Amino acid sequence: xxxxxxxxxxxxxxxxxxxxxxxxxxxxxxxxxxxxxxxxxxxxxxxxxxxxxxxxxxxxxxxxxxxxxxxxxxxxxxxxxxxxxxxxxxxxxxxxxxxxxxxxxxxxxxxxxxxxxxxxxxxxxxxxxxxxxxxxxxxxxxxxxxxxxxxxxxxxxxxxxxxxxxxxxxxxxxxxxxxxxxxxxxxxxxxxxxxxxxxxxxxxxxxxxxxxxxxxxxxxxxxxxxxxxxxxxxxxxxxxxxxxxxxxxxxxxxxxxxxxxxxxxxxxxxxxxxxxxxxxxxxxxxxxxxxxxxxxxxxxxxxxxxxxxxxxxxxxxxxxxxxxxxxxxxxxxxxxxxxxxxxxxxxxxxxxxxxxxxxxxxxxxxxxxxxxxxxxxxxxxxxxxxxxxxxxxxxxxxxxxxxxxxxxxxxxxxxxxxxxxxxxxxxxxxxxxxxxxxxxxxxxxxxxxxxxx
Amino acid sequence: xxxxxxxxxxxxxxxxxxxxxxxxxxxxxxxxxxxxxxxxxxxxxxxxxxxxxxxxxxxxxxxxxxxxxxxxxxxxxxxxxxxxxxxxxxxxxxxxxxxxxxxxxxxxxxxxxxxxxxxxxxxxxxxxxxxxxxxxxxxxxxxxxxxxxxxxxxxxxxxxxxxxxxxxxxxxxxxxxxxxxxxxxxxxxxxxxxxxxxxxxxxxxxxxxxxxxxxxxxxxxxxxxxxxxxxx
Ligand code: SF4
Numbered sequence: 001x002x003x004x005x006x007x008x009x010x011x012x013x014x015x016x017x018x019x020x021x022x023x024x025x026x027x028x029x030x031x032x033x034x035x036x037x038x039x040x041x042x043x044x045x046x047x048x049x050x051x052x053x054x055x056x057x058x059x060x061x062x063x064x065x066x067x068x069x070x071x072x073x074x075x076x077x078x079x080x081x082x083x084x085x086x087x088x089x090x091x092x093x094x095x096x097x098x099x100x101x102x103x104x105x106x107x108x109x110x111x112x113x114x115x116x117x118x119x120x121x122x123x124x125x126x127x128x129x130x131x132x133x134x135x136x137x138x139x140x141x142x143x144x145x146x147x148x149x150x151x152x153x154x155x156x157x158x159x160x161x162x163x164x165x166x167x168x169x170x171x172x173x174x175x176x177x178x179x180x181x182x183x184x185x186x187x188x189x190x191x192x193x194x195x196x197x198x199x200x201x202x203x204x205x206x207x208x209x210x211x212x213x214x215x216x217x218x219x220x221x222x223x224x225x226x227x228x229x230x231x232x233x234x235x236x237x238x239x240x241x242x243x244x245x246x247x248x249x250x251x252x253x254x255x256x257x258x259x260x261x262x263x264x265x266x267x268x269x270x271x272x273x274x275x276x277x278x279x280x281x282x283x284x285x286x287x288x289x290x291x292x293x294x295x296x297x298x299x300x301x302x303x304x305x306x307x308x309x310x311x312x313x314x315x316x317x318x319x320x321x322x323x324x325x326x327x328x329x330x331x332x333x334x335x336x337x338x339x340x341x342x343x344x345x346x347x348x349x350x351x352x353x354x355x356x357x358x359x360x361x362x363x364x365x366x367x368x369x370x371x372x373x374x375x376x377x378x379x380x381x382x383x384x385x386x387x388x389x390x391x392x393x394x395x396x397x398x399x400x401x402x403x404x405x406x407x408x409x410x411x412x413x414x415x416x417x418x419x420x421x422x423x424x425x426x427x428x429x430x431x432x433x434x435x436x437x438x439x440x441x442x443x444x445x446x447x448x449x450x451x452x453x
Numbered sequence: 454x455x456x457x458x459x460x461x462x463x464x465x466x467x468x469x470x471x472x473x474x475x476x477x478x479x480x481x482x483x484x485x486x487x488x489x490x491x492x493x494x495x496x497x498x499x500x501x502x503x504x505x506x507x508x509x510x511x512x513x514x515x516x517x518x519x520x521x522x523x524x525x526x527x528x529x530x531x532x533x534x535x536x537x538x539x540x541x542x543x544x545x546x547x548x549x550x551x552x553x554x555x556x557x558x559x560x561x562x563x564x565x566x567x568x569x570x571x572x573x574x575x576x577x578x579x580x581x582x583x584x585x586x587x588x589x590x591x592x593x594x595x596x597x598x599x600x601x602x603x604x605x606x607x608x609x610x611x612x613x614x615x616x617x618x619x620x621x622x623x624x625x626x627x628x629x630x631x632x633x634x635x636x637x638x639x640x641x642x643x644x645x646x647x648x649x650x651x652x653x654x655x656x657x658x659x660x661x662x663x664x665x666x667x668x669x670x671x672x673x674x675x676x677x678x679x680x681x682x683x684x685x
Contacts, residue, residue, distance in 0.1 A: 207537045
């Protein structure tokens with residue numbers, strides 16, 4: 001309408017595709033500041049994803065399970081290759097590594113409580129293990145990161161599994177970042193850093209450089225913990241086929257692959273949107289690598305990066321993952337990008353003004369790096385962090401995990417499976433040529449997988 | 454003398470590490486002798502009790518890794534990551550140490566009689582490192598706390614992106630890293646150097662504290678700076 005009205009006034013309104021208003025805004029911003037944009041969360045652009053797959057479901061040729069009566073197992077065991085005590089989970093949905101520092105202590109505790117109630121694990125992050133999280137979380141995965149902030153043998157022995165972090169999907173090849181406003185006295189102490197500095201973590205591990213060194217490093221961690229704990233290797237999705245092979249060679253019990261939709265608390269926007277490959281493609285490459293090595297089932301595969309729904313979980317499992325890991329989805333469950341937060345009396349409080357202060361609105365926020373999270377999720381501010389209490393946070397996170405699990409089981413039963421891990425590629429069809437090619441799943445209604453004969 | 458010894462040529466590493474992980478009994482000797490290590494990796498990692506371990510020969514990667522409380526003396530050379538992430542205690546190698554010696558150590562004292570390789574004291578978090586010889590490039594990279602004392606020279610980019618670690622250098626550095634700068638030695642610095650040398654013991658006691666220079670962080674990378682023109 002507007003356009004016609006303008007056109008009638010003879011205005012020329014031919015927008016450029018290459019230099020659209022978003023691009024020109026970006027250039028003007030760059031010209032004004034001489035500095036790239038830093039932001040949180042993951043890739044925002046549209047990518048081929050699990051949405052582009054559907055399940056075929058049982059009918060004549062396959063027999064469904066009774067949806068509401070027959071049992072469908074969701075039990076998941078990770079770390080069966082070398083560890084004396086593998087991680088045993090009730091559900092194949094785990095909570096991804098997010099640092100104390102990026103998240104508040106309340107949020108870490110809430111996630112731990114929710115995971116414990118659902119029989120799954122949480123993961124520490126850059127900055128070490130907090131008391132709150134260890135106490136709340138029955139199964140806790142302890143990350144070994146390039147920065148080694150707060151890394152120590154006591155927490156290592158207290159952990160249930162160890163995750164060697166090579167990279168993350170939002171920024172494969174980049175290190176952590178925590179801006180000064182989030183480096184409060186406790187965070188600074190845990191990381192042995194001066195308060196309030198803009199902290200940029202290393203992207204390379206200090207004491208190993210390649211896969212052969214890593215193999216020795218992993219044996220060191222196993223020796224220290226008397227070969228009890230599973231060792232995961234987490235990689236950001238890039239050359240996934242080769243990375244997974246090298247991770248297996250280095251002695252991983254579990255490989256975690258994080259696609260480019262995976263989130264972060266802070267990094268360069270250009271990194272988030274332009275480095276790494278989509279989760280869908282990375283998952284197929286990872287499964288192929290394990291199959292080619294004859295390691296499928298021996299080394300478990302965890303996929304993360306944009307897993308939001310029970311259907312996403314089911315599709316990931318059908319493609320060959322053993323479990324998924326969720327970060328951003330958990331934050332949204334806790335209130336990320338919601339217009340309100342809930343006070344101690346259970347009343348909803350409007351947060352819009354706080355979003356406006358950050359220069360955004362509910363639904364568009366990616367300002368985790370500022371430490372001024374309007375809903376109290378990614379903050380170290382003593383006032384803001386009260387907006388998520390461990391109890392309310394735990395309830396929401398638990399409900400979200402429960403919903404995902406119910407959806408997953410619903411789909412598995414419809415496909416005639418008594419165990420969600422019995423979902424298989426043959427249960428899937430692709431809706432787009434891109435998804436068919438990346439996932440290695442035939443385009444619906446055909447037998448065609450692009451790239452395969 | 455009451456002591457335990459193991460021959461690495463005939464005893465599996467797992468057995469020795471398991472032995473060193475338990476707390477010694479009240480009356481038990483703390484002294485453990487390890488012979489013929491043959492460059493084995495991960496020797497005596499994760500000790501958390503007051504063992505006193507002597508190794509006769511060369512060790513591989515990560516010897517005494519994550520050490521707490523225990524003491525270890527190596528009559529030989531050490532591979533990559535010697536005493537990495539040490540929390541407390543004391544590790545002495547009389548020969549050379551390879552790359553990343555004392556990486557991310559939170560506490561304790563690491564003494565290297567000979568030279569150390571690249572990245573000595575990288576990400577140091579509070580431990581002290583004393584090196585009799587020289588260190589390779591990128592030593593003290595992003596070191597956060599603790600002291601790195603080098604009697605000899607340093608390679609390129611010494612103290613790159615330093616935080617609060619103080620580096621004392623007896624010889625010359627081929628170059629200093631980004632944000633590292635020399636500052637004048639003060640009286641407390643000379644006392645620190647003297648006490649580090651005294652704690653290292655042996656020949657270190659005869660080294661003159663007067664020849665050291667001090668390298669610290671210029672702290673210009675501590676804060677995000679829009680005008681930094683990609684210098685970080
Ligand atoms: S609402 Fe909070 S958690 Fe969500 S994007 Fe904004 S700052 Fe980050």
